[in-house]
Amino acid sequence: MIKIIQQREKCIGCNYCVEVAPDRWAMSKKDGKSVLIGSKDKKGFHAVDVSEVELDANKKAADLCPVKIIQVIQK
Amino acid sequence: MKDKIEVMAPAGSFEAFMAAIQGGADSIYFGVDQLNMRARAANNFLLEDLPEIGRIAREHNVKTYVTLNTILYDHDISIMKRIIDSIKENGLTAIIAADHAAIQYAFTKGVEVHLSTQVNVTNLETVKFYAMFSDVIVLSRELSLKQIKDITDGIKRENVRGPKGELVRIEIFAHGALCMAVSGKCYLSLHTANSSANRGACQQNCRRTYKVIDLEDGHELEIDNEYIMSPKDLCTINFLDEVIASGVTVLKLEGRGRAPEYVKTVTKCYREAVDAYLDDTFTDEKLQDWMNRLETVYNRGFWSGYYLGQKLGEWTNKHGSSATTRKIFLGKGVRYFPKVKVAEFILETHKLKIGDEILIIGPTTGVVETTITEIRVDDKQVDEVGKGISFSIPLEETIRSSDKIYKVVPAND
Numbered sequence: 146m147i148k149i150i151q152q153r154e155k156c157i158g159c160n161y162c163v164e165v166a167p168d169r170w171a172m173s174k175k176d177g178k179s180v181l182i183g184s185k186d187k188k189g190f191h192a193v194d195v196s197e198v199e200l201d202a203n204k205k206a207a208d209l210c211p212v213k214i215i216q217v218i219q220k
Numbered sequence: 221m222k223d224k225i226e227v228m229a230p231a232g233s234f235e236a237f238m239a240a241i242q243g244g245a246d247s248i249y250f251g252v253d254q255l256n257m258r259a260r261a262a263n264n265f266l267l268e269d270l271p272e273i274g275r276i277a278r279e280h281n282v283k284t285y286v287t288l289n290t291i292l293y294d295h296d297i298s299i300m301k302r303i304i305d306s307i308k309e310n311g312l313t314a315i316i317a318a319d320h321a322a323i324q325y326a327f328t329k330g331v332e333v334h335l336s337t338q339v340n341v342t343n344l345e346t347v348k349f350y351a352m353f354s355d356v357i358v359l360s361r362e363l364s365l366k367q368i369k370d371i372t373d374g375i376k377r378e379n380v381r382g383p384k385g386e387l388v389r390i391e392i393f394a395h396g397a398l399c400m401a402v403s404g405k406c407y408l409s410l411h412t413a414n415s416s417a418n419r420g421a422c423q424q425n426c427r428r429t430y431k432v433i434d435l436e437d438g439h440e441l442e443i444d445n446e447y448i449m450s451p452k453d454l455c456t457i458n459f460l461d462e463v464i465a466s467g468v469t470v471l472k473l474e475g476r477g478r479a480p481e482y483v484k485t486v487t488k489c490y491r492e493a494v495d496a497y498l499d500d501t502f503t504d505e506k507l508q509d510w511m512n513r514l515e516t517v518y519n520r521g522f523w524s525g526y527y528l529g530q531k532l533g534e535w536t537n538k539h540g541s542s543a544t545t546r547k548i549f550l551g552k553g554v555r556y557f558p559k560v561k562v563a564e565f566i567l568e569t570h571k572l573k574i575g576d577e578i579l580i581i582g583p584t585t586g587v588v589e590t591t592i593t594e595i596r597v598d599d600k601q602v603d604e605v606g607k608g609i610s611f612s613i614p615l616e617e618t619i620r621s622s623d624k625i626y627k628v629v630p631a632n633d
Contacts, residue, residue: 156254157254157259157260157419157420157421158254158255158293158295158296158299158419159414159415159416159419159421160293160295161414172293172295173295174295174297174298175298175299176253176298176299177253177254177255177295177296177298177299177300178254209414210414211260211413211414211415211416211419211421211423212260212415212421
């Protein structure tokens with residue numbers, strides 16, 4: 146299992162996470178920020194546990210994020 | 221008759237917004253949420269802040285401009301529209317836009333459009349094109365004053381009018397940071413850090429030091445300044461008469477990321493300078509005073525930009541600011557006693573003594589500058605107070621518990 150966390154408020158809507166991990170990320174049409182699909186909001190930190198299969202794509206998303214608000218933790 | 225000149229100040233917080241008003245700004249510009257050129261910074265207002273901003277602006281009779289000037293993707297359109305709708309609802313004055321989607325939407329909603337420098341307008345024909353949508357056009361930062369005058373003369377000669385029916389007004393950057401890229405359209409940050417300057421996420425690569433190495437033989441070239449891409453800050457106050465004579469009627473002061481005291485100092489200097497120009501009371505002594513005051517707040521050294529026709533930029537030779545002063549945090553506001561005009565504070569760190577210059581900064585207070593003439597602790601006069609002590613000082617301006625108090629010290633202290 147891995148945990149993906151996004152500090153959503155700081156997102157600037159650049160779309161990189163969606164480009165590299167489209168199964169886990171989508172752009173919100175409402176506020177123009179990215180949405181971590183399946184996540185729950187805990188005081189601004191949106192988190193979801195997913196399988197290892199998604200590790201590479203989401204690590205890439207974390208690396209590419211210009212405002213460094215994505216964290217991928219291997220459990 | 222001389223045209224009215226608008227002094228336009230930046231704000232990245234309510235503190236800076238109030239400071240701009242105190243400095244005498246005619247108009248204030250700021251970002252909302254992420255669709256502006258300072259998206260990375262924490263210096264943006266929220267959509268929910270717009271009613272309060274509208275209220276303060278009406279109370280103080282200042283115009284308000286929302287920067288909405290990044291490039292826009294499809295997923296941004298909805299939030300862009302919500303911001304523009306909210307601007308209209310809350311009676312703010314205009315948006316500063318670069319992307320045609322924002323220009324078009326605001327235009328159809330009857331919200332005034334100002335054209336961002338990001339559009340890189342450099343000639344009269346382009347001004348005529350954008351005049352269909354826009355009442356104020358910010359020219360490219362790289363034009364000379366002569367080129368600017370040709371454009372403003374052309375607007376009068378050819379009667380180029382904006383949607384409001386008035387002659388299109390021309391705005392230029394008058395003071396503050398400049399970057400090395402043409403009209404801010406820079407890709408360095410995107411290439412090195414995936415962080416697009418054009419989405420407001422500039423990593424400021426140009427502000428760092430670089431070595432130049434000959435890859436063929438590995439020799440490091442001798443250069444006398446490693447800040448090879450970091451321009452000094454723009455300052456036009458020393459040739460403001462020429463700037464105004466070029467037909468420019470809006471002077472933009474850069475600095476949405478700057479502290480409230482920066483905003484107040486710079487705005488006040490330019491306000492005084494513009495007024496002195498209009499009253500024919502501009503003197504060398506006043507100019508020297510303005511220059512001294514501008515140097516007290518954040519700056520990378522000053523140069524005149526491209527307005528006087530220099531071929532190349534002037535580069536700074538150090539990292540960060542050359543300001544002659546800096547502020548250190550002392551403590552917080554406690555309460556104000558209006559009848560006796562006394563302000564009470566708690567000193568959380570350092571010492572404060574008679575003769576110290578202080579700043580009081582807060583979201584409603586803005587920036588209050590004063591020199592300590594009297595300190596009282598438990599109603600007894602003292603010369604100095606230390607950490608942890610509540611004290612009071614005589615003060616004309618009201619302070620609040622949301623205020624912070626700072627001491628102004630020489631930068632090298």
